[in-house]
Amino acid sequence: MIKNPTTSAADVGQLISQDVALTSLTLKLVNSPFYGFSQKVHSITHAIVIKGFSRVKNLAPAGSVLRSFKPTQTEGFDYYGFWEHSIATAITADALAQAIDSDYSDEAFIAGLLHDQGKLIFVRYFPDEFAKVLKLIDRQQITMREAEHPVLGFDHSHVGGWLAEKWSFPEHLCLGIRMHHAPLLARQHRQLIWIVHAADILSRALCIGDGGDPFIHEMPDFVWKQLRLTPDLVSHVFENVLSGMAKAGDFLELVRNG
Amino acid sequence: MVLGEPVLDSKGRLLARKGEHLTGELLALLRASGIANVFLAEAGVPDIPPLAGASDGQLNADLAAAIRKRLDIRFRKHQDNPNMRTIRHLAERQLILAKLSKQNEEAVPAA
Numbered sequence: 001m002i003k004n005p006t007t008s009a010a011d012v013g014q015l016i017s018q019d020v021a022l023t024s025l026t027l028k029l030v031n032s033p034f035y036g037f038s039q040k041v042h043s044i045t046h047a048i049v050i051k052g053f054s055r056v057k058n059l060a061p062a063g064s065v066l067r068s069f070k071p072t073q074t075e076g077f078d079y080y081g082f083w084e085h086s087i088a089t090a091i092t093a094d095a096l097a098q099a100i101d102s103d104y105s106d107e108a109f110i111a112g113l114l115h116d117q118g119k120l121i122f123v124r125y126f127p128d129e130f131a132k133v134l135k136l137i138d139r140q141q142i143t144m145r146e147a148e149h150p151v152l153g154f155d156h157s158h159v160g161g162w163l164a165e166k167w168s169f170p171e172h173l174c175l176g177i178r179m180h181h182a183p184l185l186a187r188q189h190r191q192l193i194w195i196v197h198a199a200d201i202l203s204r205a206l207c208i209g210d211g212g213d214p215f216i217h218e219m220p221d222f223v224w225k226q227l228r229l230t231p232d233l234v235s236h237v238f239e240n241v242l243s244g245m246a247k248a249g250d251f252l253e254l255v256r257n258g
Numbered sequence: 259m260v261l262g263e264p265v266l267d268s269k270g271r272l273l274a275r276k277g278e279h280l281t282g283e284l285l286a287l288l289r290a291s292g293i294a295n296v297f298l299a300e301a302g303v304p305d306i307p308p309l310a311g312a313s314d315g316q317l318n319a320d321l322a323a324a325i326r327k328r329l330d331i332r333f334r335k336h337q338d339n340p341n342m343r344t345i346r347h348l349a350e351r352q353l354i355l356a357k358l359s360k361q362n363e364e365a366v367p368a369a
Contacts, residue, residue, distance in 0.1 A: 080275075201345065202345065202349075204332060205329070205332065205333075205345050205346065205348075205349035206349055206352065206353065207266075207325075207328050207329070207332070207349075207353065214328075214331050214332060215331070215332055215334070215335065216332045216333055216335075216336065216342075218335070218336050218339060218342060219339075219341055219342065219345070221339075221341060224341045229341075231344055231348060234344070234345060234348050235348050235351075235352065238348060238349065238352040239352065242352065242356055249276070249277075252275075
């Protein structure tokens, strides 16, 4: 329903409200200070009215992911750091999309937030293999993707994209997750993919959270040019990210407590 | 005493969150992890003394060096890429400014 462009605000409000847990999560998300609501929101319909349909509708997938992947203890995996990196990437993607006046301004935040959700699948369903990945990163000082392929045969972006499709997330979100490490192969929703790719790199540059490895991927010159990045624009985004993260405490608590 | 800032290890991993109470157990963990300083939330309460006796003058240099070290690791494969060099330079400047701003805020006595 959510990916259907003809779905109305009332449809989404009614659907989300039928699920008490999802309603609670969505309201906590929209009431987080860093998400930008100036007043307390008490209902999904209220959120839609004051913030706009698109922004609230786009938060629903986050509730699904948070509910499905509760905090877990896996040696070498920092669950809290994972979400801190994800939130930083979401804020970066949002700031970047707004700075370049992107058509994906309403979608960038959620795409950044969920871009690494494939790692949560590995932690939950392939804990032994994932532990090998983490050890390989530590031993050979390589990126997570470089370690995932020899151990698992695929990487978190593929699995994250698969899950997004399985859960019927909108196409742009599926591609933003699946392609965030392959921006040059993007054919549809290209700008969103480039934004998520760049946001992942920029948030890692600010050393926020734990993306699973201490390294940074290279941003192709093509992406830099397509997004019309400049030093001033990147500085502006960095400032917004650091101030946004300062307001993200409630959301991190929400994530930590499941 | 409550932490006024998250505490990260040399790989940037979170050891303790902002707002956590600085218990003896946590203090021991931080010391064992090589953490020399932490920022406290209470105004007027000095930082935990450095393990190696670093002076106040060294503190900024130590923080800047720690930031550069982390960025060196993160960007070590991209030293020839001009755009990545730009990102690194801007991130370093932003992180150091943020740390210095935090320090200055804490240095101002409460009204």
